[in-house]
Amino acid sequence: MQDPLREEREASEPANQGAEAELYQELRAVAVGLLRKTSPHHSLQPTEVVHEAWLRVADRPHLDFGDRRSYLAFAAKVMRSLLLDRARARGALKRGGTGRRVSLHSQLLDPQSSGPLDVLEVDQAIHKLAAQDEESGRIVELRFFGGMEMQDIADTIGCSISHVERRWRFAKAWLRVELDKAESSSES
Secondary structure: OOOOOHHHHHHOHHHHHHHHHHHHHHHHHHHHHHHHHEOOOOOOOHHHHHHHHHHHHHOOOOOOOOOHHHHHHHHHHHHHHHHHHHHHHHHOHHHOOOOOOOOOHHHHHOOOOOOOEOHHHHHHHHHHHHHHOHHHHHHHHHHHHOOOOHHHHHHHHOOOHHHHHHHHHHHHHHHHHHHHHHHHHHHO
16 A cells, blocks of 8 residues: 555545544654654754655655555654754755764663764664664664664564564674774764
């Protein structure tokens, strides 16, 4: 289906409105979590992130989402892209950006942490991880940018929760080493 709500639309308009409102609230909760993790110097609001993500997804009518989880996983990629675009624009020296880096270890490795992060640094680390282990990179993306629980990730990628938990532990350890290297080189 082109979006996870098509069947509900076809069934009834009132049910559709409820399902869309529920999906919107779910996306907004993810956006709130993402923005809470980022630098406090951004100008984005959760509503803006959700609306932009919604528009970017709607702009691709050829996509066929099998279920709600697939839609949310794709929306997580879109939100990641949006945050990266904004971070790059903000950090561009020609636009007066400071190019300042912020430590992010606690946030990536412990989602309950409240410290800010550098989205560009996270993205670079995830790309390096995905180059070595694509599945672990995807798990980090779904967990960190998508705000998904382990069971949802397991269902999305089609494997057991214990497999996801093992890959998550590996990814956290790998990222800890990679981010320590990045932080050491930026301090020198």
